[in-house]
Amino acid sequence: MPSKRILLVDDEEGLCRMMEAILTDSGYIVKGYTRSFEAVEDYRHGDWDLVISDIKMPGMDGLEVLARIKAKSPDIPFIIITAYATVEMSIQALRKGAYDMLTKPFEPEELLYRVKNALQHSQLLTENQELRDELVGKFRFDNIIGDSPQLKELLQKVERVAIRDTSVLITGESGTGKELIAQAVHYNSPRKGKRFVAINCGALPETILESELFGTKKGAFTGATENRQGLLEAADGGTLFLDEIGNLPMNVQKTLLRFLQEQEFLRLGDTKPTKVDVRVISATNSDLMAEIKTGAFREDLYYRFNVVNIHLPPLRDRPADIPLLAAHFIKLQNEKFGTRIRGLTPEAFQSACDYAWPGNIRQLRNVIEACMAIETGEWISLPVLSQFIDVDSAPVRELTDGDSYSAALSRFETSYLISLLKKSAGNIDAAAREAGMNMATIYRKIKKYDIKKEDYS
Structure with a gap:
């Protein structure tokens, strides 16, 4: 792995050179400045992995150095050094984006420990962002394979629907890629930074499905020893994908209808409603209109699900x-x-x-x-x-x-x-x-x- 690059700012030349030597001996690439204006002027985004700065310096103090560098590189970790840390100063530094504060005097081991933690934290943030970007990229429209006129027309509709926070019903035969389209809607919507939670409504027995969706309150039944979050709460701020809604039991249909109307529901055994902000995308390979006629599916719920319909044509x-x-x-x-x-x-x-x-x-x-x-x-x-x-x-x-x-x-x-x-x-x-x-x-x-x-x- 390449050595991490550290920018060091301290007007005490002796302390600055000492820290530079300690960090260099530990394998870091370090450049020290004793003039804060010069350090800020020379700073370029992407050139450094960490900034360490004293807080009390003539001309431009450490908090201003922090603010100016954060304006150029919002995600860079920043360690403030001070001889007299106060609660007010710490809060001010953290609000401006400092990762950590180091109080003088300090031992070399403590400096190295704080530096290591700051760099590890920054690396984790970078990796998490890369994973999020990769996930979003995975469900971009141009990664849905096909060049037929039917698919192009479908994706144009998905793109228009994605940005509108409405319920979507995806219909089509088994194996046509309904969940992939649901993911494309989510990851190209304003909710893409939140969770996409999926459940197959036909894969679980009625009692388990109800508790999975809505959660349970402690004492609701034998063995319910604590409050348990359901999938609706887990998807708060994001998207809940209900696959095979034609298999929804009637009592679950009733509870989902209330949720779609009020954006709130009751956990099993609870008397106080839980309110969440969730977009619902549903899918089915069943003929729901036929099920409505037989009484197996609620007509009012169907229209709540089917605000916008996306139909996937079969491969043939x-x-x-x-x-x-x-x-x-x-x-x-x-x-x-x-x-x-x-x-x-x-x-x-x-x-x-x-x-x-x-x-x-x-x-x-x-x-x-x-x-x-x-x-x-x-x-x-x-x-x-x-x-x-x-x-x-x-x-x-x-x-x-x-x-x-x-x-x-x-x-x-x-x-x-x-x-x-x-x-x-x-x-x-x-x-x-x-x-x-x-x-x-x-x-x-x-x-x-x-x-x-x-x-x-």
């Missing part, structure tokens, strides 16, 4: 996305297991494009993973693929003139190349490395499919 209705999804899943498996599967053979490719995929994206992913587990060559062959889908007797899409193998391959290669070029910002060399091709092949295909710069810029 967007065949142009099948090649892109297959290529994406192959890439993920290659990265995970260090394999070098290059794709599907022409025969397997044609069969995959023609197959109806009743299990939708989930089935396609599972089939690709299974094929790659047993395939011994560089390409997934038709004999291997046929072990997991019945390419002869299973229902297939009705072919049209535009669904020939050559047309499907052209669509796939064009979309794949544009995706690569977007990812590499038009860098042909980087795109070639990503695809495992040489640059000449990339250039030939760009020319063949008449791909313009505006297509990927």
Whole structure:
């Protein structure tokens, strides 16, 4: 790991040089200043990992140094040194953004201990931010795979809905990616900094589902020895995703309706309502209107859930996305297991494009993973693929003139190349490395499919 860089400011030259020597001997890169104006003037964002400054200095004191440096680098850790710390001074320094205060006189070990803590705290903050950024990036719209007109229209709707704090009902067959769309709504909304909490309403018995959602009060039943937070409280400020709401028991439906109307609910065994701020996104593969007619689902709750409806088309209705999804899943498996599967053979490719995929994206992913587990060559062959889908007797899409193998391959290669070029910002060399091709092949295909710069810029 590179050495951490520390900026040191103290008008006492002897103390400044002593601290500089202690920190340098411990492996840090240190630059000491005895003039605070000069230190602030020379400071550049990104050049330093920690600032240590005395508080009492002529001209510009340590609190002003703190304020000016924090204006340039809000997240940099800052340690204040003082000979006479008071409560008022400590509060003032902490309010201005100081991480710690060190009182003179101090031993070298104490200085090193405080420095180590400040740097570790800063590193944790940086890592947490990187994780949050990675999570948000994972659910950006351009990371939802597909190039069909149906998917593009869907994502445009998701983008508009995400910023509006309304309830959303996502409908579609099993395996179409309803939870992924729910995550995309959350992580592109003003609530993205708070939690996304998901629960499958069909996976839990009625009594457990109720306590999971609303929590329990101490003494509500035998074994309830303490107050227990439910998922609604856990999602406060964020988003609660209710999957398979067609399986909601009637008593839970009643409680959820009250919550959606009042933004408050009762824990099991409690008499005092709990108020939270939660956006609810729900999903189902059931025909809720049919369930309303039979009395299995409340009509008033349906309209509370269904303020905005997002319907995910089945994979068979967007065949142009099948090649892109297959290529994406192959890439993920290659990265995970260090394999070098290059794709599907022409025969397997044609069969995959023609197959109806009743299990939708989930089935396609599972089939690709299974094929790659047993395939011994560089390409997934038709004999291997046929072990997991019945390419002869299973229902297939009705072919049209535009669904020939050559047309499907052209669509796939064009979309794949544009995706690569977007990812590499038009860098042909980087795109070639990503695809495992040489640059000449990339250039030939760009020319063949008449791909313009505006297509990927």
